[in-house]
Amino acid sequence: MSILRRSLICSLFLLTSNAHADGVPDDCAQLIVGKNGVAWGTGLAGQNESGLRKKERDGRAPAGVFQIGEVFGYDPNLPARADYPYHRVTEADVWSDDPRSPNYNRHIIIDPNNPPDNYTHEKMRSGDFAYRWLIEIRHNSDPPVPGAGSAIFFHIRRGVNRPTAGCTTMAEPDLVRIVTWLRAPRHPCYALLPAAEYDKKWQAWNLPPPGKATPINKPAAAR
Numbered sequence: 203m204s205i206l207r208r209s210l211i212c213s214l215f216l217l218t219s220n221a222h223a224d225g226v227p228d229d230c231a232q233l234i235v236g237k238n239g240v241a242w243g244t245g246l247a248g249q250n251e252s253g254l255r256k257k258e259r260d261g262r263a264p265a266g267v268f269q270i271g272e273v274f275g276y277d278p279n280l281p282a283r284a285d286y287p288y289h290r291v292t293e294a295d296v297w298s299d300d301p302r303s304p305n306y307n308r309h310i311i312i313d314p315n316n317p318p319d320n321y322t323h324e325k326m327r328s329g330d331f332a333y334r335w336l337i338e339i340r341h342n343s344d345p346p347v348p349g350a351g352s353a354i355f356f357h358i359r360r361g362v363n364r365p366t367a368g369c370t371t372m373a374e375p376d377l378v379r380i381v382t383w384l385r386a387p388r389h390p391c392y393a394l395l396p397a398a399e400y401d402k403k404w405q406a407w408n409l410p411p412p413g414k415a416t417p418i419n420k421p422a423a424a425r
Contacts, residue, residue: 210235210240210394210395210396210397211393211394211395211396211397211400211412211415212370212392212393212394212395212415213392213393213400213409213410213415214380214383214390214391214392215390215391215393215409215410216388216389216390216391234359234362234363234364234365234366234370234371234372235263235365235366235368235369235370235371235394236260236261236262236263236365236366236367236368236369237261237365237366237367238260238261238262239262239263240262240263240264240265240394240396241253241254241255241256241257241260241262241263241264241265242254242255242256242264242265242266243256243264243265243266243268243341243342243351243354244256244264244266244341244342244343244347244350244351245264245266245267245268245269245340245341245342245343246266246267246268246269246391247266247267247403247407248264248265248266248267248395249266251266255350256341256342256350256351256368257349257350257351258299258301258349258350258351258352259367260351260368261365261367261368262368263354263366263368263369263370263394264339264341264342264351264354264368264394265394265395265396265399266341266393266394266395267391267392267393267407267409268339268340268341268354268391268392268393268394269340269343269389269390269391270337270338270339270340270384270390270391270392271337271338271339271340271343272287272288272289272309272338273286273287273288273289273335273336273337273338273381273384274288274289274290274291274295274309274326274335274336274337274338275288275289275290275291275334275335275336276290276291276327276333276334276335277290277334278290280381280382281378281381281382282382283382284381284382284384285384285385286381286384286385286386287386289309291326291327291333291336292314292327293314293325293327294311294312294313294314295309295310295311295325295326295327296309296310296311296312296323296324296325296326297309297310297323297324297326297352297353298310298321298322298323298324298352299322299323299324299352299353300321300322300323301348301349302320302321302348303320303321305321306346306348306352307342307343307346307351307352307353308346309326310323324353331358332357332358332359332360332371333357333358334358334374335356335357335358335374335377335378335381336355336356336357337355337356337357337377337380337381337384338354338355339354339355339356339369339370339392341354342354351368353368353369354368354369354370355369355370356369356370356371356372356377356380356392357369357371357377358371358372358373358374358377359371359372359373370392370394393407393409393415397412400412400415
């Protein structure tokens with residue numbers, strides 16, 4: 203599955219007690235995803251689909267349905283009106299992206315003055331404005347499979363037409379709006395699917411109807 207980014211549909215939604223979804227179509231406008239398109243990820247749904255699978259450093263965003271994890275950020279507190287599990291990151295906070303590591307695809311805290319030499323990690327606070335707010339997309343999380351992809355987040359986009367290595371990015375005001383919308387008791391989730399797959403699966407997977415989901419209108423083909 204290697205597709206044009208303009209053929210993708212996303213949706214943020216809530217899993218209620220009877221597993222039905224309430225869509226929030228306006229909060230994921232103008233998203234930018236992986237530079238090489240998408241591949242099936244591992245989450246609440248998608249891991250049993252046939253086709254291309256998400257792998258570490260493949261430049262693809264994971265497709266499927268995923269729980270939303272913790273919010274991370276540079277600021278001391280969440281934005282006004284936000285109420286969600288939050289961790290303020292420092293230079294000690296990293297995300298393991300090394301399939302050899304026992305902490306692969308996990309948030310860990312290290313001694314920044316004496317970092318471990320055995321494995322690679324992605325710094326969560328490096329002075330990059332794009333990481334001011336990070337929302338964890340729980341792909342390949344329960345438990346992580348080495349090499350199946352790590353460190354998948356929503357974060358601030360670095361440019362209007364700049365694709366990612368696998369994360370989903372947007373303008374900062376849109377990201378902050380999502381942070382303030384999240385509530386843990388409502389079990390927020392994220393779906394990212396090719397439009398044709400969304401049309402086929404939305405009822406079986408309890409997603410918002412296609413008309414309430416948001417197309418990703420990016421004209422460039424995946425490279």
